[in-house]
Amino acid sequence: MNILIVGSGGRESAFAYKISQSPRLSSLYIAPGNAGTGQYGTNVNLKVTDFEGIAAFALANDVSLIVVGPEEPLVKGIHDYFLSREDIRHIAIIGPQQQGAQLEGSKDFSKEFMQRHDIPTAAYRSFDRSNLEEGLAYLETQSLPIVLKADGLAAGKGVLICETLKDAKAELKAMIADAKFGAASSVVVIEEFLKGIELSVFVLTDGESYKVLPSAKDYKRIGEGDTGLNTGGMGSVSPVPFADEAFLAKVEERIIKPTVEGLKTDNIPYKGFIFIGLMNVGGDPYVIEYNVRMGDPETESVLPRIESDLVDLLEGVAKGDLANRSYTVSPKTAATVVLVSGGYPGDYGNGKAISNIENVKESIVFHAGTKEQNGEVLTAGGRVLAVTALEDDLFSALQQATADAGRIFFQGKYFRTDIGFDLI
Template sequence: MNILIIGSGGRESAFAWKIAQSNQISQLYIAPGNAGTGQYGQNVPLEVTDFDGIADFVLQNDIDMVLVGPEEPLVKGIHDFFLDRDDLKNIPVIGPQQKGAQLEGSKDFAKQFMVRHGIPTASSQSFDKATLAEGLAYLETQKLPIVLKADGLAAGKGVLICTTLEEAKAELQAMLAEGKFGEASSKVVIEEYLSGIELSVFVLTDGDSYKVLPSAKDYKRIGEGDTGLNTGGMGSVSPVPFADDEFLNEVEQRIIMPTINGLKEDGIPYKGFIFIGLMNVEGKPYVIEYNVRMGDPETESVLPRIESDLVDLLQGIAQGNLVDRSFTLSPKTAATVVLVSGGYPEAYESGKTISNTENVKDSIVFHAGTREENGVVNTAGGRVLAVTALKDTLFDALQQATADAGRIYFEGKYFRKDIGFDLI
């Protein structure tokens, strides 16, 4: 098979690493990829939303399947684009059509979906510029802290937790009346604050049957002890120790099955990954958000624990017979530590030479924000590399990944040395 992966981050690097292991692969392409994905396949200089360019490449290179990594092309309808063209409609796209992608593309859509299908989530109401006054009045009736969410995609920055009524009112005004997050905050979901421990569960589905992938927990804050600014993710672990069989069974019964059945009831075809962001509130799972793709850096911890052939599973999605495909997981624990550029998540420098990755022997180094220029690998993003270790215990995995993160060098390098230690 010839497979094209769309994307350029650590998630796509992990997909390329895993897919390259399949004996079903003839040629693997990654568009646009990064300096690390080139060791698993061929990078293609195409933007993830250049649908026409992607279509031309797919037809010219006999691509048999397209795996979409990031959310933007899904929300913008890349799957529908393929289905609408006679010359592309028979090439499977792994990732939902535009309607299903609204689970991530619109927080309001996702909330209405959950309420309609009895899926446990925080209570909420949505407001737009025309109903700003009602939104301000609604805030006065709610407990603090309170959560404000931009309805649309805001590059992970559209969620605010407000601790005072004054702050909440000012932020709602900024989002709706002043366009704080642009078009993404033309509608805002005001949501009850849930107190508990976060984790993520991932599901692979052909729209009918599904496989529950390993649970994972990621660490968003830049500073050790979960302090400082939010980031795209500073590390992750899988499995999550507190997510035992009883808890995960409840997640499956109360959340996963109603989600899959709800999509069918609503006539929404769905082929791909569902990322379910959860809050464990006193042992009960509540949905914080849906994403319509795998998370990053959770993918870097989840995929190394899947022992099955990922290409075989993806073919099960494409052919609608996922239920018949073999699915086995490693009992080992994966820990991922992310190396970032100095200054991240605010202004940071790029173009710093990366060295010593060849001396990492007991972990996998996934590239994220990297670029190869004249044979030299340089930094080209905020999150640069993800180092993943797979070991028998959480402690050993964390120790290995952290030690190997320390072996790599580039100017301004920073990583958290406490990833996962709150779980030991």
């Protein structure tokens, strides 16, 4: 079977690593990939939103399965594009159609979906330019801190936690009236702040049945002790120690089942991953957000723990017989530490030479923002590499991943040395 992965980050590197181990695989392609994905397959210079180019390549190379890594092509309708053309509709796409992708593409859509299907989430209301004054008045009736979310995709930057009423009003105006996040914040969801511990649960569904994948927790803040600016993710661990059997049973009953059933009830076809961002509030799970793909860097912790053939599960999604497939998970713990460019998540430079990756023996190094030039690996993004260790316990995994992150060199390199230590 020939498989194409769409994307270029650490998540896609982890997919390439895992899929390349499958005995069912003939050829693996990654579009556009990065300096590290080439070791698992062939990089193809195509943009993730170049649907025509992706289709032409898939046809020319007899690709039968496409795994879509990032959210943008899903929200823009890559699955619908393939279904709309007679010559390519036989190619299976792992990722929802545009309507289902609205679970991530529109915060307002996802909140309405949760409300409609009695899925526990924070109380909220949505506002736009037509009722901005009403939104400002609504803020006065809410307790602090309060959460403001841009309705559309804002590259992970569209969520603000405001500590004062003055800040909340100023930010609401900036988002709606001044288009702080462009078209993404033309509608803003004002949401109750939930206090608890965050984690992520991943589900793979063929639209009828589902498989719950290992849980993970990621670390968003740039600074040690979870301080400073939000990032795309500085590290992750899997499994999550406090997400025991009893808690995950609540997640399945109250959230996963109603989500999959809700999609069916609403006639929303869905074949792919559902990332459920959760808050554990006193032992009860609440949904913070849905994503319609795997998370990054959580994927780098989750996939190495899956011992069986991932392609078998993906084929189950494509054929609609996921219920008949099974998979096994390692009891070991995975810890991922992300190495970033100096200055990230603000301004940072690219093109710094990376050395010593080959001396990392005990961890897996997933490339994210890298490129190859004249035989040299260079930085090409804010998040550059993700180092994942798989060990018998959390402390050992964290120790190994952190030590190996320290073995790699590039100018301005930064990583957090406290990932996961809140859980020990």
